[in-house]
Amino acid sequence: MRYVKVTLITLVLSALSIQFLDQPMTAFFMPDELYRFRRVSRHLTDIGEGQVWFALALLALFVAWLARKNFFRGAESLTERTRAHYERLRVFGINLFVSLILSGVILHLFKWIIGRQRPHVTESYEPHVFYCFNTNSHYHSMPSGHSQVLFVAAVNLTLMFPQYTRWIYFFAFNLAMTRVYTTQHFFSDVLMGCLTGYLGAHLALHLLEKRRNASRNPHTSTT
16 A cells, blocks of 8 residues: 555656646756756766666675675674674675666666656757657656666665665655756656656565565465
8 A cells, every 4th residue: 555655646746747847947957056066966966877786786795695605704603693684785685686677677668668858858948748669868768767776775775774764765865856956857757766766676575575485485385
């Protein structure tokens, strides 16, 4: 039920944004007075690059693998609590990696189907141009890929650090907004990207947990 509510709210907000907010919000960040702000945003927006988080996932898996191979000094005497931490790190790496892939496939499918024009393509930042089933990257504005990646990361980070859930989502959304500040996406694109990342990550986590449960209970009947 939670996912249905999140989806409906985001779809309504996105529809309202397309109609009333996308064009004026994009134009608001274009004056020369905000040049330095946009310049900083261009650097911050790189945090949403997929390769950054794929690298983090692989690093987590590598460190966990080294720990399991007793690479670290004194690994033979590691406490159960420490071993559990390394196992959590391994699971985090797997979850993040698979979440990025599954959510990314869904995202690019939506981009191709929707075919929305990016705001910087026209001088007036026209928000109502859609060319469905388009392979041109200038018409892959919705959903935002960086926003999707950031929310995939946020979902997985909240599992590692549940006490910081609100802060994690706060920073993820604000980093996603740099796509608007740099005129790469409309606000509604960012909302839809966040939704795609959130739902895609949770779908991946559900499938992975189902697979783990099946491996723990191989004789459990599924009929």
